[in-house]
Amino acid sequence: MRPWFLLGILLSLIFCMGMPQYAAAEEPVDYGAKLLAVTFDDGPGADTTRLLDALKANNAHVTFFVLGKLAENRPEIVKRAYSEGHQIASHSWNHAKLTSLSTEALQNDLNCTAGVIRNITGQKDVYLRPPYGSYNDTVRAYAGGPIIFWSVDTLDWKYRNVETVKQTILDQAEDGGIILLHDIHPTSVDGFIASLGELKARGYELVTVSELFRRRGVVVENGSVYISAPNRGINLPPLNYDGKEYDESKLDEHWAYEAICFVRKKGLLEGTSETEFSPDKYMRRGMFVTVLARLSGEELPAKAAGFSDIDDNAYYASSVAWAVQHKIVNGEYDAQFGPNEFITREQLCVMLDRYAAYQEEQAKIKKEGVTSFTDEEEISPWARESVTLMVQSNVVNGTTDGAFLPQNYATRAEVSAVLQNYCEQMEHPSLWKQFIFWLFGE
Numbered sequence: 055m056r057p058w059f060l061l062g063i064l065l066s067l068i069f070c071m072g073m074p075q076y077a078a079a080e081e082p083v084d085y086g087a088k089l090l091a092v093t094f095d096d097g098p099g100a101d102t103t104r105l106l107d108a109l110k111a112n113n114a115h116v117t118f119f120v121l122g123k124l125a126e127n128r129p130e131i132v133k134r135a136y137s138e139g140h141q142i143a144s145h146s147w148n149h150a151k152l153t154s155l156s157t158e159a160l161q162n163d164l165n166c167t168a169g170v171i172r173n174i175t176g177q178k179d180v181y182l183r184p185p186y187g188s189y190n191d192t193v194r195a196y197a198g199g200p201i202i203f204w205s206v207d208t209l210d211w212k213y214r215n216v217e218t219v220k221q222t223i224l225d226q227a228e229d230g231g232i233i234l235l236h237d238i239h240p241t242s243v244d245g246f247i248a249s250l251g252e253l254k255a256r257g258y259e260l261v262t263v264s265e266l267f268r269r270r271g272v273v274v275e276n277g278s279v280y281i282s283a284p285n286r287g288i289n290l291p292p293l294n295y296d297g298k299e300y301d302e303s304k305l306d307e308h309w310a311y312e313a314i315c316f317v318r319k320k321g322l323l324e325g326t327s328e329t330e331f332s333p334d335k336y337m338r339r340g341m342f343v344t345v346l347a348r349l350s351g352e353e354l355p356a357k358a359a360g361f362s363d364i365d366d367n368a369y370y371a372s373s374v375a376w377a378v379q380h381k382i383v384n385g386e387y388d389a390q391f392g393p394n395e396f397i398t399r400e401q402l403c404v405m406l407d408r409y410a411a412y413q414e415e416q417a418k419i420k421k422e423g424v425t426s427f428t429d430e431e432e433i434s435p436w437a438r439e440s441v442t443l444m445v446q447s448n449v450v451n452g453t454t455d456g457a458f459l460p461q462n463y464a465t466r467a468e469v470s471a472v473l474q475n476y477c478e479q480m481e482h483p484s485l486w487k488q489f490i491f492w493l494f495g496e
């Protein structure tokens with residue numbers, strides 16, 4: 055019996071060493087976009103239509119800070135701009151210095167302007183740029199949207215020279231910048247149009263202000279002042295990149311295909327429809343908690359958790375309740391859970407770490423992966439320990455160039471890979487047991 059036992063250990067060591075490695079499974083795409091938000095104040099004017107034509111021809115999007123009074127007179131231009139993907143924002147009703155208005159007049163001014171913009175376009179959020187950049191606490195209180203300044207003042211109104219405008223734009227354009235122009239001056243419109251080719255050649259994507267902030271992971275607040283949105287490690291793909299355009303017939307060529315098959319087979323994650331898996335769509339927090347609950351195989355509580363933003367009938371309600379019960383999610387009465395928000399990579403690490411703790415599986419995790427990242431300081435303090443554990447154990451991987459991108463949203467493909475890695479980690483001991491069983495029988 056004894057030699058057999060030793061042979062068993064030897065064989066199983068070889069067997070484990072030869073286990074397939076899944077480390078390469080997760081490769082977050084680097085969307086590496088250079089974003090620029092060009093803004094036009096004081097219009098719409100006589101040259102705005104011409105500007106719209108040029109923008110359309112160059113597939114560029116900008117933000118118009120319109121005067122309410124002019125927008126009301128030229129609704130068709132505003133409507134067209136909005137329908138062509140540009141953002142319409144408020145520059146007050148008639149260019150008043152907002153800090154000199156009475157509170158009532160200020161409120162009136164901003165409400166009327168926002169009202170006209172909403173009526174014409176149906177756009178929900180109305181950002182504000184106060185004329186002369188003049189604001190105080192009262193303006194902030196009644197802004198009704200974020201207050202948008204600029205990182206590049208072209209002084210186009212002063213120079214009124216096409217070449218100067220073009221050169222200023224090209225000299226000062228930088229990733230995440232907001233450029234101030236006025237579409238009531240033909241020289242500004244022409245100078246901007248003249249810069250488009252070179253901006254494109256330098257790899258800039260021209261986006262609206264709201265798109266700039268969204269893609270840089272900045273959640274804007276009403277009354278807060280913003281001047282730019284540099285890349286701080288979050289660089290999300292454009293809005294229409296939501297997986298819808300993914301060619302599902304090529305799913306077997308996706309980098310995460312093996313992991314996708316794994317999670318489907320295990321019943322952890324289903325497709326987004328009968329025929330689609332949407333691997334590149336982001337995963338929502340409610341969905342991730344549901345997946346963890348499925349992974350546990352446990353019976354879920356009937357009663358939903360006490361979050362104010364969780365509907366008792368939502369598909370994730372009992373999973374969230376289960377997660378709160380087992381301290382995978384911190385539950386506070388009246389708190390918000392944000393079930394429809396996308397899960398960030400660091401949040402994913404924290405939940406998975408807590409899940410492992412609950413399952414008493416932390417001890418099984420082998421730690422041999424890397425422990426430091428180039429964007430280390432982007433990791434939130436409360437997530438640091440979990441991120442380290444998940445990365446060290448090769449459950450969650452960083453990018454090939456040594457970053458972790460903690461604030462990036464996790465895609466369904468990434469989550470699939472993480473789940474497969476996690477399960478492989480946890481199944482090693484049972485494979486060992488299976489082997490022993492196979493070798494020696496009962």
Ligand SMILES: [Zn+2]
Nearest residue numbers: 095096185186
């Ligand atoms: Zn102005």
